Amino acid sequence: MDYVWDFGSVYEYRAALWVGLINTLRIFGICLFAGLSLGLAMGLARYSIRRWLRWPAACFIEFFRNTPVLVQIFWFYFAFPILAPFEISALMAAALGITLNSAAFSAEIFRGGIQSIDPGQWEAGRAIGMRYREIMARIILPQAVRRMMPALTNRGIEIFKMTTLASAIAYADLLHQARLIASVNFNPIEAYTVVALAFFVILYPIVRVTYVLERRMAKGD
Amino acid sequence: MYEWDFSAVLDNSDLLWQGLVGTLTITGTALAFGLPLGLLLALSRLSPSRWLAWPAGFVIEFFRTTPPLVQLFWFFFALPILMDIQMTPFLAAAITFSIQSSAFFAEVFRAGIVSIERGQWEAARAIGMQRPQAMRRIILPQAVKRMIPAFTERSIELMKTTTLVATVSYADLLYQANELAQKTFRPIEVFTVTALIYFVVIFGLSLCVQGIERRLAVSGDSTVR
Numbered sequence: 311m312d313y314v315w316d317f318g319s320v321y322e323y324r325a326a327l328w329v330g331l332i333n334t335l336r337i338f339g340i341c342l343f344a345g346l347s348l349g350l351a352m353g354l355a356r357y358s359i360r361r362w363l364r365w366p367a368a369c370f371i372e373f374f375r376n377t378p379v380l381v382q383i384f385w386f387y388f389a390f391p392i393l394a395p396f397e398i399s400a401l402m403a404a405a406l407g408i409t410l411n412s413a414a415f416s417a418e419i420f421r422g423g424i425q426s427i428d429p430g431q432w433e434a435g436r437a438i439g440m441r442y443r444e445i446m447a448r449i450i451l452p453q454a455v456r457r458m459m460p461a462l463t464n465r466g467i468e469i470f471k472m473t474t475l476a477s478a479i480a481y482a483d484l485l486h487q488a489r490l491i492a493s494v495n496f497n498p499i500e501a502y503t504v505v506a507l508a509f510f511v512i513l514y515p516i517v518r519v520t521y522v523l524e525r526r527m528a529k530g531d
Numbered sequence: 532m533y534e535w536d537f538s539a540v541l542d543n544s545d546l547l548w549q550g551l552v553g554t555l556t557i558t559g560t561a562l563a564f565g566l567p568l569g570l571l572l573a574l575s576r577l578s579p580s581r582w583l584a585w586p587a588g589f590v591i592e593f594f595r596t597t598p599p600l601v602q603l604f605w606f607f608f609a610l611p612i613l614m615d616i617q618m619t620p621f622l623a624a625a626i627t628f629s630i631q632s633s634a635f636f637a638e639v640f641r642a643g644i645v646s647i648e649r650g651q652w653e654a655a656r657a658i659g660m661q662r663p664q665a666m667r668r669i670i671l672p673q674a675v676k677r678m679i680p681a682f683t684e685r686s687i688e689l690m691k692t693t694t695l696v697a698t699v700s701y702a703d704l705l706y707q708a709n710e711l712a713q714k715t716f717r718p719i720e721v722f723t724v725t726a727l728i729y730f731v732v733i734f735g736l737s738l739c740v741q742g743i744e745r746r747l748a749v750s751g752d753s754t755v756r
Contacts, residue, residue, distance in 0.1 A: 313613050376733040377726050378691040381705055385726055388709075388718040393533055471598040478600070478698045485601055498608035506597045506605060513596040 313499070320500045323491045327504070330487030333401075337473045337483065340405045342466055345412030352413055353420030354446070367417070374414035380475050383407035387479045404476035412469050419461045423454035460523045467513055467520070484508065539715040540724050550707030551728060557621070557703060558690045561628035565689070568629060569636025574666070576641060587637075594634035600695050603627045607699045620701035624693070632689045639681045643674035679747065683740040687733055694729075704728065 320327070355367035374382065387403035427450050435445035455462075477486035488505040492498040540547075575587035594602065607623035610616070647670050655665035697706035708725040712718040 372734065373730060376737060377729045378694040378705070380694040380697070381708075381722070381726050381729055384705065384709065385722040388712060389722045392719055467596070471596075474598040474600040475695075478695075485598070485604065489604070492608060498604075499612055502601060502605040502609050506601050509597045509601060510593055514592065517592065517596055 315500065316497065317500050317504070319495045319497045320491060320504050323495070326487045326491060327484065327508075330482060330484035331508070333481065334470075334473050334483040334485075337401060337405055337408070337476055337481070338470050341408040341412055341469050341473070344405070344409040345469060346416050346462070346465075348409065348413035349416030350420050352417035353424065356417055356421050357424055371414045371417050374410050375418070379407055379411040379472060380478065382411055383475055383479060400476065400479045400481035403479060404473075404481050408469060408472050408475070411472070412465060415468075416462065416465050419458050419465060420454070423458035423461075424450055426457060427454055457527065460520050460527060463516065463520045463523065467516055470513060471509070533719070535720060536717065537720050537724070539717045540711070540720050543711050543715070546707045546711055547704065547725065547728065550702060550704035551732075553701065553703040553707070554690065554693055554705075557624050557628065557693045557696060557701065558686070560625045561632050561689055561693070562686060564625070564629035565632035565636055568633035570640050572633055572637035573640035573644065576637065577644060590630075591634045591637050594631050595638070599627065599631050599692055600698065602631055603695055603699060620696060620699045623699060624696040624701050628689060628693060631692070632685065635685050635688075636682070639678050639685060640674070642681070643678035644670055646677060647674055676747070680740060680744045683736070683743065687736050687740070690733060690736075691729075 352367050352371060355363045356371060358364050358367075383404050383406075386398065386406045387400065390403065390406075391398040424446075431449050431453070432445060435449045440448070473483055474485045476483050477489065480486065484505055488501040492501040495501070572587050572591055575583045576591060578584050578587075603623060606626050607618060607620070610623070610626075611618040616622075644666075651669055651673070652665060655669045660668070693703060694705045696703050697709065700706060704725060708721050712721040715721065
């Protein structure tokens with residue numbers, strides 16, 4: 311192993327990596343926000359007493375949980391544009407795939423969290439004259455969200471890692487930029503090592519936070 | 532209105548079957564290497580000696596917190612320069628997914644081992660067993676049973692992750708679908724059928740997992756997730 315490491319050639323192209331990081335954060339932000347919101351809606355629908363809400367939500371959740379997210383991204387990038395009346399960019403296709411996939415997974419987290427709340431809380435809410443919506447918004451969700459925090463943070467970490475799949479359809483995220491740099495400079499070792507370390511440095515502190523949350527949860531309620 | 536036409540897919544269904552076999556091959560290979568490696572990592576991380584526990588902890592955390600696609604690109608494009616080996620898409624995928632899944636399996640093993648009551652260790656020590664003996668004969672047999680649902684779930688996760696190999700042109704199901712879509716100009720039908728094949732296989736496996744979980748719940752063993 312007498313390879314001479316040369317990170318200077320990567321540092322020279324730091325502007326390209328910076329663009330990639332911004333794009334990675336952009337798609338992550340979109341997918342986190344849209345995925346969790348849609349996930350909450352789906353989780354509530356899955357828990358609903360109305361059959362016409364519960365069944366479609368269940369189908370959606372099972373379908374997107376049981377197919378690989380890269381297949382979904384490819385579907386939205388290569389197949390969907392033929393059906394859709396508008397242009398689909400790589401960002402849109404990747405964001406759609408990752409968002410729907412994350413929505414399905416977080417819906418199950420929300421459902422589990424809501425169902426874990428003691429039925430007595432519902433009865434108490436009803437006893438003081440609250441409606442379903444009020445009970446859900448004011449009593450159940452605030453308690454459930456606290457319990458779901460570790461699982462939701464883990465989902466966020468998964469979403470961040472998933473954004474690299476956007477590079478497979480040539481969206482200029484961090485990994486795609488590294489691939490460009492590697493092909494221009496013939497320095498794949500340094501380029502990919504830098505990207506791997508970047509992900510580790512960004513995500514590891516968050517992973518530690520989930521450990522703390524989980525420990526606090528085990529001690530608390 | 533778009534006219535659906537599945538004949539192009541049906542005429543070339545053997546391509547997709549080959550792809551599915553490719554997907555199952557890489558999943559099986561990664562499982563075969565990932566499980567023992569995961570057990571090794573878990574035992575090292577739980578070891579009382581620090582120079583075993585820390586490196587194992589680092590490997591586990593590193594491979595759990597970096598995206599698998601970055602790892603795959605690193606092994607495919609960077610490793611051959613460092614190590615003078617002939618890199619093939621299959622080899623890169625096998626290395627990546629073995630190590631990546633072993634990091635996750637290690638955590639499953641660890642959770643299972645930690646979940647066994649201390650009394651079991653103490654009982655083993657009381658009848659004169661050494662730590663490795665107690666681990667092999669008393670702790671692991673009980674822990675593995677509790678870990679089965681988490682294992683199967685992780686294996687399903689692994690199968691979904693193997694689609695990434697399509698990006699380094701290993702002929703898995705997704706790669707074959709992409710080829711077929713370009714050849715027949717029927718991306719909608721091809722990718723829809725592909726998604727359905729994945730769904731049928733993976734949903735079928737998930738149902739099996741749920742069945743196993745229910746049976747374990749009946750037999751009174753709590754399941755670790």
